[in-house]
Amino acid sequence: MFRFKRHGKGKPSQHKQLKKLEDEHQQAKENLSKQLRVNEEKLQEVFKNCSDVVFRYVKGQDGALFLVVYMDGMISSQLLDEHILKGLMRNPHPSEVEDSKVWSDQLNISVGQSKTLSTFEQIPKEIVRANAIVLTEGHDSALALDIKGWDKRALEEPSGESVIRGPREGFSETFRVNTTLIRRRLKTPRLKIEMMNLGELSQTDIGIVYVDGLINPSVLTEVKKRVERIKIDGILESGYVEAFIEDAPFSPFPTVQHTERPDTVVSALLEGKAAVIVDGTPFVLVVPFTFFGGLQASEDAYERFMYGTAIRWVRYLLFTIALFLPSVYVAIISYHPEMVPFNLLLSFAAAREPSPFPTIIETLMMEIIFESLREAGIRLPKLVGPAVSIVGALVLGEAAVQAGLVTAPVVIVVAGTGIASFAVPGYSLGLAYRLLRFPMLILGGVFGLFGVMVGALALLLHLVSLRSFGVPYLAPMAPLVGTGMKDVLWRAPVWMQRVRPKLIVGRTSYHMPKGQKPGPKK
Known part of the structure; x- marks a missing residue:
């Protein structure tokens, strides 16, 4: 006789595994303990068999005990030694206060960025993001210190987009280096960089870059919606993001531009486009992308x-x-x-x-x-x-x-x-x-x-x-926009390209005022 399996109920072992995962997740959301040894044991369990995670005890004045947890190879050893470890050795034990989150204000530590953590769930995320965690006895909060310091590739000219005349810098694999290259060319607070994380395991930093007031709000909303709906375990390159946000995945023609040149990205931002920066790759995505834009070089x-x-x-x-x-x-x-x-x-x-x-x-x-x-x-x-x-x-x-x-x-x-x-x-x-x-x-x-x-x-x-x-895709030729043809059929002088692409910005917007044609003074 055939025996049919009952649907809707899993095996007892599966129920136990799910129950265990739920308990671990609930435990991770719990507040930190005031006992330093308890917090250490929980972290040791989370980072079991992780040989690059370092647990280091530091004794301060009057017997104060601190625990510093960091990931070796991803932090700056110089910042760790000179600004954290030496600072903790000179510190007495933080005094008891009603608000336990302010104990970090009493520490003699000088780093660029820091934040206070109150739940256990936050600590592993900060450690894998190359932050050092400081815990102490008697306080149920921790301090996350930004001392990132891994090796970086030197800036080079992109081999696939070389030019005879133009900047020789190209993006690198470091997220903040790439944002800095854009900031150096657009020194305005209207340049916005909205951060998010993608990848359940990779936790890759993603930045949506645009110029406030230039980008079409509907385009910006669509970019955010497409990026936020990505659900995947890991993002290794910007091509992963491109595959999820492109309009026509089965078309041989790309609808998302990727480039290694900062000047190309800045030029696109000034036209009202948006850029997507992915940590770990020098290729930045630019949207919207048109056919004639793909036939143009920055050197033009x-x-x-x-x-x-x-x-x-x-x-x-x-x-x-x-x-x-x-x-x-x-x-x-x-x-x-x-x-x-x-x-x-x-x-x-x-x-x-x-x-x-x-x-x-x-x-x-x-x-x-x-x-x-x-x-x-x-x-x-x-x-x-x-x-x-x-x-x-x-x-x-x-x-x-x-x-x-x-x-x-x-x-x-x-x-x-x-x-x-x-x-x-x-x-x-x-x-x-x-x-x-x-x-x-x-x-x-x-x-x-x-x-x-x-x-x-x-x-x-x-x-x-x-x-x-x-x-x-064929804008500004189909539909025909007369002002946009100055950058398609012929390359108009810069002083004649007053109007931004109307179909991209969504309205009439100007690069510059009239009357800048060069010539001899009369």
Whole structure:
């Protein structure tokens, strides 16, 4: 006979485990004991088998006994020795007072930040956040001292966003270093940084940065709501947060920008956008994010406007080449040879004569080889990677042509496509082009130019339908906003860009007053 399990009731052992967890949680919320030994035993139980947690007793004057608990490697040893331990040794026992929270005011300790803790639940959280805890006999409260002091990486120029003209600083993995880099560029109390913690186990610091009065309140509310609803055990990088807050997770196009450059973040904040800083990573998230924003580099604003405009149009051309060149080539050679000049067609026919594969197969093979070399060059050590990718491309391309597996025009097309894809400033947006190149290639190889047109139309419809925190992805071109076109079709001089992006700010807002066009004095 079949026996069905009863639902709604767990096993007795499970009930005991749940009861034990509830008791431990309730015990953690209890107030601290006035007996120092009791508090120590509870902390020893919480940090059992944690060899980096140090329990250190210090004797002060007239036999005063203090317990200092900290995590080795995450605090400054110099601050601990000179400002805490020596200060406690010179202190008498804090006198009994009615309000036990003010006993810390009697201590001879000088640190930047401190706060009083009254419940046991607060103490482990402060210890893992690199704070030192001071407890004493006869008082049911503790003192948390901020003496963080782990090793930090020196500030360097971001390798993925290098510029010829512009700041050479990049974000680091330390949260406060990143906020300082932004504060140095925006010295105003209107710059707000709202803190929260994500990750049940990691307790990662998250900061939402914006300029009060510039950001659209609806955008700010949406950013906070999406970040606060994240429930996960650990946040290791800003990519975790991006995956939870992006608008279209199944779209190849990113709706959240990530950057390592402080000047890029500050420029976005001045346009009314918001930034999300995640502790432990140099990549800061910026929202809302638009398509044309991904084709712009921070260097465009630092050069003269005519150079910026020319480079921007070259970038648009290279973007088109990176996306459509292989598919258009395959479509023309396979279905529309009459579109090619006769002499060039003869050259293509002569080159294709020894090849045993159709044009689409040749192009797919070379695209896969090129992407493999690019990925191998990234993963290999810096001293070896560029040499392997360059030599590998030369050797494999030449060998493939000599062996008759592919034709020389295909190698030229794939190489030109790869070079064009490197011109896209945003790495995540460049990944979208690399991914979409393959379905466009298949459409061109199967249906000819008709397939390329259908793919381009489907791509355009998809872009028009995208939103990033309520802002149209193709703004300010669709919908058309005349004032915003000064930073899309051409790079207007700085003194002409008076108006902030209206679709992002939500209203008309100005960078500067009129009448600042430079010229000789009359």
